[in-house]
Amino acid sequence: MKLSKEHIKLIQNQLNKFGYNASSEDGIVGNNTKTALEKVAEIPSDWNFTRKAIAFIQIACTNNGIDAGTIDGYWGPQTDYAFNVLLEFVETGLLPNAWRDIIPLNVNPNNWPLQEETSMNSFYGEVGKNQVRLQLPYPHRLSWDKRKIVNSIFCNEKVHDSLHKILTNVLNYYGIDEIRRLRLDLWGGCLNVRKMRGGTKWSTHSWGIAMDYDPDNNRLKWGRDQASFAKPEYDKWWELWEAEGWTSLGRSKNYDWMHIQATK
Numbered sequence: 498m499k500l501s502k503e504h505i506k507l508i509q510n511q512l513n514k515f516g517y518n519a520s521s522e523d524g525i526v527g528n529n530t531k532t533a534l535e536k537v538a539e540i541p542s543d544w545n546f547t548r549k550a551i552a553f554i555q556i557a558c559t560n561n562g563i564d565a566g567t568i569d570g571y572w573g574p575q576t577d578y579a580f581n582v583l584l585e586f587v588e589t590g591l592l593p594n595a596w597r598d599i600i601p602l603n604v605n606p607n608n609w610p611l612q613e614e615t616s617m618n619s620f621y622g623e624v625g626k627n628q629v630r631l632q633l634p635y636p637h638r639l640s641w642d643k644r645k646i647v648n649s650i651f652c653n654e655k656v657h658d659s660l661h662k663i664l665t666n667v668l669n670y671y672g673i674d675e676i677r678r679l680r681l682d683l684w685g686g687c688l689n690v691r692k693m694r695g696g697t698k699w700s701t702h703s704w705g706i707a708m709d710y711d712p713d714n715n716r717l718k719w720g721r722d723q724a725s726f727a728k729p730e731y732d733k734w735w736e737l738w739e740a741e742g743w744t745s746l747g748r749s750k751n752y753d754w755m756h757i758q759a760t761k
């Protein structure tokens with residue numbers, strides 16, 4: 498990890514803000530910056546400059562109410578994201594709404610099983626089995642060929658009624674125009690018997706109990722800073738799924754925001 502001028506500027510800004518006197522905020526590491534950093538009591542003195550600087554970014558984020566994880570002086574994804582949030586906060590005075598504390602609804606009215614092969618097989622049957630046709634409450638478009646309209650799909654018989662109820666609620670709440678604008682009709686698939694990417698376990702799509710939406714704007718490895726489904730206008734969408742006990746990997750694990758599944 499090499500600290501850029503932008504990092505150093507923010508460090509100097511925060512050193513000044515918290516009374517450590519780094520002098521000018523020019524993004525250049527001089528004696529004033531180094532001395533100011535030495536004064537921060539929470540940072541072990543035997544760490545090298547870079548590690549101290551990163552630890553101070555983590556401390557500054559924490560002091561501003563932004564979760565940067567453990568203050569260890571190492572740059573990981575959480576520190577990276579927290580840094581960007583702090584940068585925006587310093588520049589605009591606002592915390593981006595993507596950094597909301599999302600607390601998924603935790604109910605399970607349909608008694609969905611845990612995501613574990615034995616429980617899934619006993620509840621849903623073997624992978625690829627017990628599939629029924631679901632008439633969709635509103636037309637979907639194939640995400641990989643948007644001219645293709647989909648009026649019905651195959652899913653596991655156990656999720657059929659729940660899926661129908663959720664999508665009916667989505668239609669009632671958003672209406673078809675808003676559904677199209679938010680791309681809640683861009684369907685990326687349900688039943689697909691396959692192993693998880695890079696793994697040996699079955700994907701939950703193998704049982705026909707997972708749905709993908711708008712994969713182009715909610716890529717597998719994207720977190721809430723990039724995924725469009727992490728925005729507040731999608732809160733209700735997720736709540737409607739969660740009220741039926743479905744789990745969003747985006748909302749619970751902050752990746753694969755396209756994906757929703759009927760497991761706990």
Ligand SMILES: [Zn+2]
Nearest residue numbers: 707708709756
């Ligand atoms: Zn998926």
